[in-house]
Amino acid sequence: MILNTQLQTSGTFAEGKSLAVHNLYNNYAAMLLGYIFEVVKNRSEAEQYLIAVFTDAQSQIDEFYKPGVNAFCRLQLMARKKLADFFLSIGECNIGGSQHQQPFTGKNKFIQQMDTQQQFVFCGLHWHGKTIGKVAAELNKTENDIRKILKECFTIIRNSK
């Protein structure tokens, strides 16, 4: 009797959580998969990371629905944490002037409008999980310079139509 009640309660609870995660999935799964794929460059591996992120999301589902929280950015940060080990193993974007030749397969219209240095900064931080310090060292610039360049990148994104 007690066991049945417990299972029924957990069943209802599970359905509620599952619905909440499903709502997130419907809204953001494609966007998140696009981001993860651009990092791992492999569909099935990207799908595994996607499953891991949404599975973890159920444990903190309330956080996604708090006022002022951007659910996609939260999911993306979760994905970045999951990809932390992967970031260590990947190369660089294929950007003109760069000696590193890991191709940037994305055809992102925003990225294409950036100059080489802006692409290097944005791609390094966003898709390759680099720190500001690492990018600054690679470009022989200060961290403040890198933040300024990153800000320029976002200005380009915002002004693009």
Added chain:
Amino acid sequence: MRIEDYIESGILETFVTGAASDDEVKELMYMKAMFPEVNEALLQLELDMERIAQNMAITPPADTWNKIEQEISDIILREATQPEKYARQSSEEKFDGNKNYNNKHHYIEVEAEAESSHIKIHKNWKWVFAAVFVLGKIFLGCAIYFYLENRQAQQQIQELKTELKQVKK
């Protein structure tokens, strides 16, 4: 530092790309709570991140959600029925039979020859094991008793037969 300078410093952009350090995140959370301008700028940047992602979105395979749903159900069911192991009593805390220890599920661990080397059995099974042990002893006692009784009866029958033969002679 003026709030405009803070917004213009690029720290918000660093945060939304996930490249901010822990200290920068803490500072940003504080600034976000204190200054609506920072909050507004951050919201705008988060929308920019969504725009980038929308531009590169890939529709997941049709069965992906089923896999996630299955994983979630498994996790929730596991959490709901997770047994609490008997914790070892500390030397200061002695076991008190009258005390309600408030454990939802009591399990004991039993060694077994399996890959994991352990299995878990509900504590109620100890009464079953005790009953089986006691019943085993009772049956063994009965078996010995009836064996001896039977042997004695057989001996008496043999003696009677011998007496009968002697009487007939």
